[in-house]
Amino acid sequence: MLRVAYWPGCVSRGFTPELHGSMARVAPLLDIELVQLDRANCSGCGVIAEHNQELADTLNARTFALAQQVEGAELMMNICSTCQGAQSECQERLDASAEYRAHVNATLAPEGLSYEKGLTNKNFLWLLVEELGLDELRSRVKRPLTNLKVGPFYGCYIVRPRKRLGIDADTPRDHYLEQVIEALGGTVIEYAGMRKCCGFPIVTMNKEASLKQAGRHLGDAVDADADCLVTPCPLCHLNLDLQQPAAEGVVARELQMPVLHLPQLVGLALGVAPKELGMNRHVVRPTSVIDWSTSVVGAAA
Amino acid sequence: MAETHRPPEQFKLRMRRYDPESGEAPYWDEHTIELEPHRSVLEGILQAKARFDGSIGIRCSCRAAICGSCGVRINGEPGLACHTHLDHARASAKDGVIEIEPMGNMPVIKDLIVDMDAVHWKKIQRVTPWLLAKQPVPEREYVVAKDAMVDVTQSMACIQCGACVSDCLAMEVDPGFIGPAALAKAYRFVGDPRDDRQRERLVDLSEDPQGIFDCTHCFKCVEACPKDVNPMGQIMRLRRIAISDQHIVDANNGERHEAALTTLVRDYGLLHEAELVPRSYGGNSWFGKFHPAAGMELLSLLPTAIKAIARGKIGIKLALFGHKIPAADLQAVKRIYQTVEGRSERYELNLYISGEDEDERTPVGVAAGGTDGGEDPAVAGEGSAS
Numbered sequence: 001m002l003r004v005a006y007w008p009g010c011v012s013r014g015f016t017p018e019l020h021g022s023m024a025r026v027a028p029l030l031d032i033e034l035v036q037l038d039r040a041n042c043s044g045c046g047v048i049a050e051h052n053q054e055l056a057d058t059l060n061a062r063t064f065a066l067a068q069q070v071e072g073a074e075l076m077m078n079i080c081s082t083c084q085g086a087q088s089e090c091q092e093r094l095d096a097s098a099e100y101r102a103h104v105n106a107t108l109a110p111e112g113l114s115y116e117k118g119l120t121n122k123n124f125l126w127l128l129v130e131e132l133g134l135d136e137l138r139s140r141v142k143r144p145l146t147n148l149k150v151g152p153f154y155g156c157y158i159v160r161p162r163k164r165l166g167i168d169a170d171t172p173r174d175h176y177l178e179q180v181i182e183a184l185g186g187t188v189i190e191y192a193g194m195r196k197c198c199g200f201p202i203v204t205m206n207k208e209a210s211l212k213q214a215g216r217h218l219g220d221a222v223d224a225d226a227d228c229l230v231t232p233c234p235l236c237h238l239n240l241d242l243q244q245p246a247a248e249g250v251v252a253r254e255l256q257m258p259v260l261h262l263p264q265l266v267g268l269a270l271g272v273a274p275k276e277l278g279m280n281r282h283v284v285r286p287t288s289v290i291d292w293s294t295s296v297v298g299a300a301a
Numbered sequence: 302m303a304e305t306h307r308p309p310e311q312f313k314l315r316m317r318r319y320d321p322e323s324g325e326a327p328y329w330d331e332h333t334i335e336l337e338p339h340r341s342v343l344e345g346i347l348q349a350k351a352r353f354d355g356s357i358g359i360r361c362s363c364r365a366a367i368c369g370s371c372g373v374r375i376n377g378e379p380g381l382a383c384h385t386h387l388d389h390a391r392a393s394a395k396d397g398v399i400e401i402e403p404m405g406n407m408p409v410i411k412d413l414i415v416d417m418d419a420v421h422w423k424k425i426q427r428v429t430p431w432l433l434a435k436q437p438v439p440e441r442e443y444v445v446a447k448d449a450m451v452d453v454t455q456s457m458a459c460i461q462c463g464a465c466v467s468d469c470l471a472m473e474v475d476p477g478f479i480g481p482a483a484l485a486k487a488y489r490f491v492g493d494p495r496d497d498r499q500r501e502r503l504v505d506l507s508e509d510p511q512g513i514f515d516c517t518h519c520f521k522c523v524e525a526c527p528k529d530v531n532p533m534g535q536i537m538r539l540r541r542i543a544i545s546d547q548h549i550v551d552a553n554n555g556e557r558h559e560a561a562l563t564t565l566v567r568d569y570g571l572l573h574e575a576e577l578v579p580r581s582y583g584g585n586s587w588f589g590k591f592h593p594a595a596g597m598e599l600l601s602l603l604p605t606a607i608k609a610i611a612r613g614k615i616g617i618k619l620a621l622f623g624h625k626i627p628a629a630d631l632q633a634v635k636r637i638y639q640t641v642e643g644r645s646e647r648y649e650l651n652l653y654i655s656g657e658d659e660d661e662r663t664p665v666g667v668a669a670g671g672t673d674g675g676e677d678p679a680v681a682g683e684g685s686a687s
Contacts, residue, residue: 010572013624015615039630042566046518050537051545051563054648055641059566062637085520093650096657100650107640111633156470160520169392197470197519204558204581205514209475213517216474242605242614281614283605 002074002131005067006034007121009080010042011234015242018278019234022263023079023124025277029140029270030132034077035070037063043086045235046157046201053093054104060090061104064121065113075120077127079263081233084123085157085165091119092164123158125232125262129176134183142271144185148289150265151189151226152177153217153240155233156197177230180262184269191224193217198236203243208250214239215251227288228258230265237261241283258286309335312387314345316357317402318412327409330354331398338388342399343371345387346413358412366527369462373413374402379464379525382413404467406476420476421463424483428506432490435497449494455653456489456535458528465522465532477511481522481532484513488535491542503543507551513539514555529653545647560585565623567638570631573623575615578602 012019027034040063042048049056064087067076078084094101095117105114122130128137158165159174167173174195178188199213218240221229231237239247241259248255260268264277274280274290311333319327332349343361350357359382361371366384373382376393377400390399407415465481472478479487487506490496506512513536522532540559543549550556561580565573580586583595590599609615625631 010624011574014572014574014619015609017614017616039626041570041626041630041634042572044566045562045572047559047562048566050540051559052541052641052647053650054644055563055638057650058637058641059634062633093652096652097650097655098658103648107637110636156519156521160524162524196473197517197521199474199517201518202471202515204554204578206475206510206553209471209478209515210517212474213470242609245605245608246601281612283608283612283614 001031001033002127003033003035003070003072004075004077004127005070005073006036007040007063007067007076007078007083008036009078009083009234011238012079016234016237016261018281019079019237019261019263022261022267022272022277025272026263026267026270029267029272030128030137032077032127032132035073037066037070037076040066043080043083043090045082046086046089049086049089056086057090057093057100058104058107060087061094061101061115062108062111062113063087064091064094064119065108065115067121068116068119069113075122075127075131077122077124079124079232079261080235081123081155081158081231082235083157084121085155085160087121088164091121123232125158125176125180126173128180128266129173130171134179137180137266138183141184141269143269145181145187145265145269146185148186149189149225149227150181150186150260151191151221151224151229152181152194153198153221153229153231153233153236153259154195155231155236156195158232159195177232177262180266181230184265186265186269189221189224189226191217191220191226193220198233198239200235200239203239210239211243211247211250214243215247215253215255218244218247218255218257219251219253221257222255226257228260228286230260230262232262234261244284256284258282258284258289260286260289307338309337310387311335312345312391313398314342314349315398315400316346316349316413317400318357319403319409320358320411321409330357336387339386341383342373342375342385342387342390342401343382345399346382346401358410358414360414367460369460372404372415372462372464372467374404374467376400377402379404379467381462381464381527384527404463406466406469406472407463415463415467417463421461421466421482424466424480425461425486427479428483428487428490429498429502430483430486430490432493432496433498434495443495445494451654452651453489453492455651456485456492456530456532459485459489459526459530460528462527464525464527465530468521468525470519470521471515471517475511475515478515479506479509479512481516481536484516484539485530485532485535488539491539499542500547500549503539503547504549506539507543507549507553507555510553512553513543514551514553514558531653541647554581557581557583557585557589561589567635568631569623570626570634571624575620576623 008020041059044056181188199210203210267277279286313333315331318330332353334345334348346359362368364383371382375390403409403413403415407420410416469480472480516536544556558581579590579595582598583589583592
């Protein structure tokens, strides 16, 4: 049993509740014990850091300190690419300077909290590959995703900058989605937009440019013959799924591309019913995925 | 010189060739060159040009990552050909063949040479890239506090190679976006204490729909830059100064969006998504949704919202009231805001300038570092498994 200090983020409990729900459903099947950080705050998704860097660093240091208090937890886990990126950025500064860390900890002191350098904070994707292991994941698959063509969509915050996120030849975290899709028995569809931006950060500032990005990547995936996309980022999911009808209008083509959260894809392969994974809650119904999985279940019986 | 001498090896180069004047389509051209593995991709290209095909177009000069002439894409990633070792390039190649293409977002003049004038330099000119000095101009040199200038040295490290422009994802969908290189250059003057037009510059860059708020925060430029200029970081600083110091409220919702998100996290501890959109359009208060601009946007979002509610994706209660962290924690968050925002000056640690502490980074598990706070009985309830 892997016990983790679990930071679900805001959007996974807000506008994409199926993400947090499916994570909670899937965790026991992978022997992951989620100790939820109910008291922790929003990572600021880069916007608070844009407003005031020290404020973002302090707010995230608070989350890290709370995670470090969870007894027996081996690491902190998140399910949001954006949280991963925003938190890694703050952690990079906090870990780089003892003086700065002391300065930030002084602000946390009245609450009895203090962040100690060296937290391990991993997105569920990284944890799957690095802690659980692909072989272990493969051995737990009950319903392999045979013939399901899945396009990875990472989200910027979890692939760049490489150095901050610990991506190199030995830890190719920017290729983990492909590895996980394969381990689950699916077929990886590579397409131009898989590591590009969904456009969400500018959706209130330049809606057309934002949705053009989402629409273009979805279109690329359609052209590459993907059945669905999978993403570890709920904010990407908002632009790719919730806003997909609007994106269709901007790029003037039909898309109808289902977008799955990472725990949903894992859950499907582990034999969980699509409805239990909240897949009925998407704006673009993942019909192609669900029809496919039921037919496989039927075939196996 | 390499520390240990390694004999020359063969490397395969696959180059994108294109001559717009020929009327022919672009094509791939492969050559095998022989060089020591630590030599640069540029040297490889030049050997192919010398030995096999003199018509290969590549722009270069210093061969030492100073002049910024030889920007290309190597295995799909932007960088300087003279600053990339052949063995590293081969290691990152999909099939062992080093793939070299011209940079993106700019028209190709020939083969690996792109038209920097048509895009990059136009954008640089757009930001008035010179000092508009405070008056009166001193008779001799300016005397400026050392710290004040250190702040802009990072953006001054730019060698104008265009690598960041090549892969800017905002520019990919919105070619008019001023872009990372030019905005980093803009910060070089906005952050210069001798410049007299900070406010005018920032009003201009904030109000331009393709200005600082058009950056999609994708980190592509941060990754692309061979000189660690961190263009996106400079854009964030432009936003910060425009909003927090100059109090510029722009027509692109940039200021309102930042204010709304920052305030919502202060008041809820978590992001209240349903409030973010109306406040970003209509103003940063609960009443923002009644502003005509917010009304228009909300109306356009209505079909999406209805669908999301019908699917059970978004609950009515959540949409109306948001979600909050426990009261005691919310108090703690508010206190953090008060303390940090109450400082007379913003504290900004820039690792480019300060560097990291010398002790090495040793990642350990979260629970490995027992903290003083861990003994606080008030936080014992944290361990509620979901």
